[in-house]
Amino acid sequence: xxxxxxxxxxxxxxxxxxxxxxxxxxxxxxxxxxxxxxxxxxxxxxxxxxxxxxxxxxxxxxxxxxxxxxxxxxxxxxxxxxxxxxxxxxxxxxxxxxxxxxxxxxxxxxxxxxxxxxxxxxxxxxxxxxxxxxxxxxxxxxxxxxxxxxxxxxxxxxxxxxxxxxxxxxxxxxxxxxxxxxxxxxxxxxxxxxxxxxxxxxxxxxxxxxxxxxxxxxxxxxxxxxxxxxxxxxxxxxxxxxxxxxxxxxxxxxxxxxxxxxxxxxxxxxxxxxxxxxxxxxxxxxxxxxxxxxxxxxxxxxxxxxxxxxxxxxxxxxxxxxxxxxxxxxxxxxxxxxxxxxxxxxxxxxxxxxxxxxxxxxxxxxxxxxxxxxxxxxxxxxxxxxxxxxxxxxxxxxxxxxxxxxxxxxxxxxxxxxxxxxxxxxxxxxxxxxxxxxxxxxxxxxxxxxxxxxxxxxxxxxxxxxxxxxxxxxxxxxxxxxxxxxxxxxxxxxxxxxxxxxxxxxxxxxxxxxxxxxxxxxxxxxxxxxxxxxxxxxxxxxxxxxxxxxxxxxxxxxxxxxxxxxxxxxxxxxxxxxxxxxxxx
Ligand SMILES: [Zn+2]
Numbered sequence: 001x002x003x004x005x006x007x008x009x010x011x012x013x014x015x016x017x018x019x020x021x022x023x024x025x026x027x028x029x030x031x032x033x034x035x036x037x038x039x040x041x042x043x044x045x046x047x048x049x050x051x052x053x054x055x056x057x058x059x060x061x062x063x064x065x066x067x068x069x070x071x072x073x074x075x076x077x078x079x080x081x082x083x084x085x086x087x088x089x090x091x092x093x094x095x096x097x098x099x100x101x102x103x104x105x106x107x108x109x110x111x112x113x114x115x116x117x118x119x120x121x122x123x124x125x126x127x128x129x130x131x132x133x134x135x136x137x138x139x140x141x142x143x144x145x146x147x148x149x150x151x152x153x154x155x156x157x158x159x160x161x162x163x164x165x166x167x168x169x170x171x172x173x174x175x176x177x178x179x180x181x182x183x184x185x186x187x188x189x190x191x192x193x194x195x196x197x198x199x200x201x202x203x204x205x206x207x208x209x210x211x212x213x214x215x216x217x218x219x220x221x222x223x224x225x226x227x228x229x230x231x232x233x234x235x236x237x238x239x240x241x242x243x244x245x246x247x248x249x250x251x252x253x254x255x256x257x258x259x260x261x262x263x264x265x266x267x268x269x270x271x272x273x274x275x276x277x278x279x280x281x282x283x284x285x286x287x288x289x290x291x292x293x294x295x296x297x298x299x300x301x302x303x304x305x306x307x308x309x310x311x312x313x314x315x316x317x318x319x320x321x322x323x324x325x326x327x328x329x330x331x332x333x334x335x336x337x338x339x340x341x342x343x344x345x346x347x348x349x350x351x352x353x354x355x356x357x358x359x360x361x362x363x364x365x366x367x368x369x370x371x372x373x374x375x376x377x378x379x380x381x382x383x384x385x386x387x388x389x390x391x392x393x394x395x396x397x398x399x400x401x402x403x404x405x406x407x408x409x410x411x412x413x414x415x416x417x418x419x420x421x422x423x424x425x426x427x428x429x430x431x432x433x434x435x436x437x438x439x440x441x442x443x444x445x446x447x448x449x450x451x452x453x454x455x456x457x458x459x460x461x462x463x464x465x466x467x468x469x470x471x472x473x474x475x476x477x478x479x480x481x482x483x484x485x486x487x488x489x490x491x492x493x494x495x496x497x498x499x500x501x502x503x504x505x506x507x508x509x510x511x512x513x514x515x516x517x518x519x520x521x522x523x524x525x526x527x528x529x530x531x532x533x534x535x536x537x538x539x540x541x542x543x544x545x546x547x548x549x550x551x552x553x554x555x556x557x558x559x560x561x562x563x564x565x566x567x568x569x570x571x572x573x574x575x576x577x578x579x580x581x582x583x584x585x
Pocket of ligand 1: 280
């Protein structure tokens, strides 16, 4: 940004007024008033993506009826590309822009409006003046009939909850706003005021949530050594079936299933999501890869470090519950077991290195297709496993003195607090090496940039555990396909790389009809009594035509790992185990 523009940005005042005259038809009407302009031309832009969700979503596609006026008189505001409007502002100091935004996409990262409430995902709702991302703005919300409450981390102006202030656009685009009749409750933890905004009802127990969420907050604050917020908001969208979350600087949006709070698994999964998204307020929102802020809202922002930003966060989402004594060591270890099985049963783990999965998130992980499991790996799952191996390495090397927590705290303090910038790949590696007390060149070469299978047992043994494949001796035959029942038909939805179906040409979208002329009801029953190497005939309907495929059965290669204690645990292993799992004597 040059000095002229900085000066102009400093002088500009922006007021957004958001109304919902047709909330029932899912529209927000935005009026943007810009004052203090002092330049010949102005470009107004809509971000193409929302930070934290690595996909170009083209939010401008939802905008209609864009017009600009000066003193009530319309002026020209032609579009010059997909997300930019160009205005000649010579001699103009104040300008009004009006536009409508269609909001009907249900997710934690997109706006949704109906007669019952409005969720405003700000990056897809507010246009901004190009080169003026530092400008403050005021957002005035005129609620739809019956709406009573606003929940957002943006500060209220003069105590008016319907008028909020944003210091700059990076903060505005990182502060979603919920407006409606939500159920709001609060708790204090780590010296911060927490607000929980429940939308859509549900069988949640507020008092229990306050206790457990406060434990999570305290435990995570202890990892980083400080909690940088004064006020933090959880916006929870409860739906018939919901999930997912998106992290922000001082808030998060979570999806939940409204009737799932009452069962142990559902409740634990919700707390795990709380722990994940809240952990992000440090890891990725403040301690971040160097390219993830300040953001380029016009283009993809590429990083090879999502295995740290997302993977380590996924590692901590369960570990924090364990350290806060919310889940038992057994429950924690069964989550580890689940993770190992997901990674090892994904053929793409042999194709795509972890750093590459991160870099290509924009075009692969966020644009999955029927072949994704064969060609890629999740930086969440494998990143979490790598986080576990590094944690065990550090705990073991330091005889229980340090852990991955110390790396996170050191990196946060060094890069976010002192240097006030993101870290490079090399700098994060140095942070890990500092606490591991050794070079990690081979670890990175093998596990981050390479395709070497993770050696779980080397690291689990430090804590006296092992992961054994219970299916290792099995010689059961399989087709290596995934099917889904659609209107009584068995449709192939996945073909596993290297399996019998892959080798002999069963395709995704084939309707399975018969095996050896026996109509298919259940594949396992039909394969009962058959052996690896047996030749069978698979009849399918493909694009409306019958096709018969000769198939040679191959060994079902699915791993079934289980993590168990080693028979004899040494005192050193017990020290590592206690530190890792937060065991209390
Ligand atoms: Zn995440």
